[in-house]
Amino acid sequence: MHDLPGYDYHLDIPGTTIFDGKQAMKGYALNKMCYDFNKAVNREAFKADPEAWMEKYGLNEEQKQAIRNSDILGMIAAGGNIYYLAKLAGIFKLSVQDVGGLQTGRTTEEFKEFLKSQA
Template sequence: MALDKPYEDVPGTTIFDSDQARKGYHLNQFCMSLMKAENRDRFKADERAYLDEWPMTEEQKQAVLDRDYNRALALGGNIYFLAKIFSTDGLSFQYAAATMTGMTQEEYADMMLHGGRSPEGNRYKEEKK
């Protein structure tokens, strides 16, 4: 029985729910593998070969290779697991979040220091009617 998911109506928002968890299980397991130094080294030495050891979809693998975190989220990635990828790259959470919003790191930091993203345009689509 499908659950009602009113949160699917929020523009630009991906909620990590049980369906997303199932879809991204192997992607997130790959990310968690990067907690071990030897796995980070293997991944950095040959990203494609390491990714091919995981039963992820080709689209998930390509999102990782492209460092397209928004696409990885849509494909079931959890932001806290995806953090293992940008940490492996030596990047901060702030840097990754900025790239996901289309901002520079400085613009993103400034926005967050001034109260975060405006709710205007980020409400339920149904509320705009």
């Protein structure tokens, strides 16, 4: 880490949201809600009334709309951490490979083939 004033230590990766301290603060409520999906009872309660759950955790409108749209990339842009979002993605019936495809601009099958080619 450089300690030069104004030094930007992030890589510029087009289309990639870097999860850093700023994103962590932005997504705190969303990630806290997703953490609670580690319990099946909470996942079921969310499915029964997603709006109430989003309100309970104080999600902002950007986060709520991304959830309403089942938009995992939108949730990442809204501060979501993929490790916490994995539980929410599961509620939406999305696998890790589905999300990987979304993140890389590939279909799920293309992403799986890409992974195999890297082995």
